[in-house]
Amino acid sequence: MADTLTVRVNADGPHSVSADASDFETTGSFSLVLDNDGSPAHVHVRLDDALRRVAALDDTNHYVDRNATTIVDIEILDGPRPVSGTLTVFTGYGSESVEVPVRIEEPSETSEGVAVGEDLAHKPSREPDASPETLVVPGVVAATGVLSAALALVFLTGVVALFVAGVALVGGLAMAGFLLRAT
Structure with missing residues (x-):
């Protein structure tokens, strides 16, 4: 997953939550990085209705240990593009939250992918050296x-x-x- 969105938990005190970006744009699946700067926290992640039509989370509730990082994979499914919605991260059992506008764009058609060297395109021989x-x-x-x-x-x-x-x-x-x- 190439794109990441970082959300800081407990950076400004107990149950505080803030995003490193005011908005987020991607063309595919991405990682939500929950970076806890303090005591252990329960974090809830929610996608609004628009995002849920094209995005999926394995789990919405996460426990982030003291001074630890948890990565939440958000899978972008097939569907109409562009889509705009809101990703919300809650802490303190809903007492604090941050909303991040998310826009999912159509992947670029000019993308040619990753260039692979000719020597890597062929499977190596597994013959042992019998000298x-x-x-x-x-x-x-x-x-x-x-x-x-x-x-x-x-x-x-x-x-x-x-x-x-x-x-x-x-x-x-x-x-x-x-x-x-x-x-």
């Missing part, structure tokens, strides 16, 4: 694991031999599987 240099270390680890398993079975006895051989064999086979996938 010999990248395969040497896993190959050595795989060979060492298999050799360790064989040596453990020859020189050790009992449960210890089986455990060491099993761990070494699993490690070696895992590296061998990695090598097969990389090529």
